[in-house]
Amino acid sequence: xxxxxxxxxxxxxxxxxxxxxxxxxxxxxxxxxxxxxxxxxxxxxxxxxxxxxxxxxxxxxxxxxxxxxxxxxxxxxxxxxxxxxxxxxxxxxxxxxxxxxxxxxxxxxxxxxxxxxxxxxxxxxxxxxxxxxxxxxxxxxxxxxxxxxxxxxxxxxxxxxxxxxxxxxxxxxxxxxxxxxxxxxxxxxxxxxxxxxxxxxxxxxxxxxxxxxxxxxxxxxxxxxxxxxxxxxxxxxxxxxxxxxxxxxxxxxxxxxxxxxxxxxxxxxxxxxxxxxxxxxxxxxxxxxxxxxxxxxxxxxxxxxxxxxxxxxxxxxxxxxxxxxxxxxxxxxxxxxxxxxxxxxxxxxxxxxxxxxxxxxxxxxxxxxxxxxxxxxxx
Numbered sequence: 432x433x434x435x436x437x438x439x440x441x442x443x444x445x446x447x448x449x450x451x452x453x454x455x456x457x458x459x460x461x462x463x464x465x466x467x468x469x470x471x472x473x474x475x476x477x478x479x480x481x482x483x484x485x486x487x488x489x490x491x492x493x494x495x496x497x498x499x500x501x502x503x504x505x506x507x508x509x510x511x512x513x514x515x516x517x518x519x520x521x522x523x524x525x526x527x528x529x530x531x532x533x534x535x536x537x538x539x540x541x542x543x544x545x546x547x548x549x550x551x552x553x554x555x556x557x558x559x560x561x562x563x564x565x566x567x568x569x570x571x572x573x574x575x576x577x578x579x580x581x582x583x584x585x586x587x588x589x590x591x592x593x594x595x596x597x598x599x600x601x602x603x604x605x606x607x608x609x610x611x612x613x614x615x616x617x618x619x620x621x622x623x624x625x626x627x628x629x630x631x632x633x634x635x636x637x638x639x640x641x642x643x644x645x646x647x648x649x650x651x652x653x654x655x656x657x658x659x660x661x662x663x664x665x666x667x668x669x670x671x672x673x674x675x676x677x678x679x680x681x682x683x684x685x686x687x688x689x690x691x692x693x694x695x696x697x698x699x700x701x702x703x704x705x706x707x708x709x710x711x712x713x714x715x716x717x718x719x720x721x722x723x724x725x726x727x728x729x730x731x732x733x734x735x736x737x738x739x740x741x742x743x744x745x746x747x748x749x750x751x752x753x754x755x756x757x758x759x760x761x762x763x764x765x766x767x768x769x770x771x772x773x774x775x776x777x778x779x780x781x782x783x784x785x786x787x788x789x790x791x792x793x794x795x796x797x798x799x800x801x802x803x804x805x806x807x808x809x810x
Contacts, residue, residue, distance in 0.1 A: 442550040443541060443572025447519075447558040447565075453577040453622050458514070458554035465550045467508040474509055476501075480516030480555065485527030488518035492533035499545045508548040516555035525559060534564040541571055580620025588612075588751045589723060591620030598625050602633050603641050608721070609665070610645040612755070617648070617658035628652045656685070663692075664700035668759035672801040679793055689789030690782055697793075698775050701800065703756035705768040706740060711760055718761055725754030771800040 444465070446458040467474045476498040482488035495513045503509040518524045519534075541551065551572070558565055568574050580591045592615040599606045599614075606614055618624045631651050632643055654662065659682055666674040682692050710716060714732060719725040729737055729748055741749045763771070778796040781787060 443553075443568065444551070445553040445555075445568045445572060445574045446577070447553070447555045447574065448577035448579075449557055450577040450579045450622055451556045454554055454556055455515070457575060457577065458512075458552065461552055462510065462512055465552055466510045469507060474503075474507075475512060476509065477512045477514055480513050480518070482516075482518050482524065485518075485524050485529050488524055488527070489529040489533040491516070491518075492530070492537055496533075496537055496540055499540055499549055499551060502546050503548055508550065510550045510552060512552040512554070514552075514554055516553065517557075519555045519559060519562065519564065520557040521559040521561075525562075534562075538564055538567045541567060577622075579622070587620060588615060591615045591618075592723075594620060594622065595625050595629075598622075599629055599643070602629055604629060604633060604636070604643055605641055606643045606648075608645070610643050610648050612665075612722070613645060613648045613658060613662065614643075614652060616661040617652045617655050619655050619657055654681075656682075656687070659685075660696045663696045665755070667697065667700050667797065667800060668704060668756060668762070670762050670801045672798065675797045675801060676794060679790070679797060683790055683793075689793055690779070692793060693775065693779060693782065693796075697796065697800075698772075699752065700756070701768070701771045701775055703752050704760055704763055705765075705772055707753050707756040708760045708763060708765050708768045710736070711757065712765060716757070719754055719757050722751055722754030722758060725757045726750030728757075729753070767803050770803070774799045 442465075444461050446454050446461060448454050462475070478491055478494050478498060480491055482491055491513070495511060498511040518530055524530060545551075553568065565574075580587055580594060592611055595615050595618065596606060596611060599611075614628070618628055628651070632647060635647060635651055636643065652658075659678055663675060663678040663682065666678060679692065682696070683689070710729075710732075711718075714736065716728055719728065726748070729740070729750055737748055740753065743749050760768075774796055778792050781792050782789060785792075
């Protein structure tokens with residue numbers, strides 16, 4: 432008699448996450464690896480996990496159970512793949528009693544015993560990680576999670592930067608400093624875009640060079656809106672007037688509103704410079720070599736010293752923007768930072784109350800901030 436699997440010996444792989452293309456790619460690779468080469472057409476049972484309703488979802492789960500409990504033809508091994516399941520998320524279908532009951536039965540099978548010669552692969556998008564079934568998978572097998580970076584959340588840059596650095600390293604490329612920051616914001620944390628743009632950089636550099644300079648990123652990687660906003664803030668913090676004005680023109684040409692540019696790109700940069708300049712002066716902080724390192728510095732300060740700093744949704748300090756400002760804060764005196772914030776207020780008023788062209792108002796604002804001209808070019 433064929434032995435049954437125990438919990439410790441179970442061959443279970445689950446590939447889940449919100450990044451659908453990556454989940455499909457990785458799951459297909461696992462399917463190729465786990466499917467016995469000698470099994471022919473009987474080597475794999477593939478159950479389509481896309482269900483239109485709860486009844487159909489429960490049916491797919493029961494088909495999976497039946498496949499798991501059926502011994503392979505002619506002995507040997509086989510793979511059972513519940514593919515692209517869409518009923519494991521927090522949806523009406525996922526919460527349906529029939530689906531929950533069927534998943535409980537599947538959990539019992541995976542936990543209690545099934546043919547030793549059978550391997551189980553699950554792929555699913557947007558899985559509710561609070562569910563009991565997900566926790567069972569984690570206990571019994573290997574769970575790989577591929578989630579998209581949510582660029583709408585504050586602090587997303589850190590996660591996206593780590594992903595970009597990891598994928599670059601896999602190709603033998605070295606992205607660091609400003610090049611990594613610009614690449615991250617230009618690709619927006621999208622894994623597919625990251626891979627495509629890294630391939631371009633790889634071909635461009637050739638085998639002789641593995642260090643990616645920021646000039647190559649600027650030349651080859653198209654700037655997203657977030658990338659242009661970052662570059663404008665970076666140029667402003669670096670007091671690079673020519674580049675600041677060129678990026679302003681690019682944003683306006685793309686149809687961005689003047690008030691939007693002021694609120695999203697210019698004011699946050701100036702506010703971060705002012706906050707960081709004050710912190711660094713009061714607490715004698717040193718300039719970080721990388722933006723991410725400033726977060727550790729902030730953690731060492733007393734809570735009262737950081738209570739006023741901008742926060743992410745989880746309540747932690749948004750250290751990325753402040754860290755970037757800290758790298759450039761030495762370029763501005765406290766008086767210049769305060770004057771720059773006042774200049775932003777003046778420009779805001781002029782944008783909504785005067786008939787002056789918006790591009791003129793913002794151009795004069797950039798000149799006023801970068802050159803330290805407190806009166807500005809228009810009087």
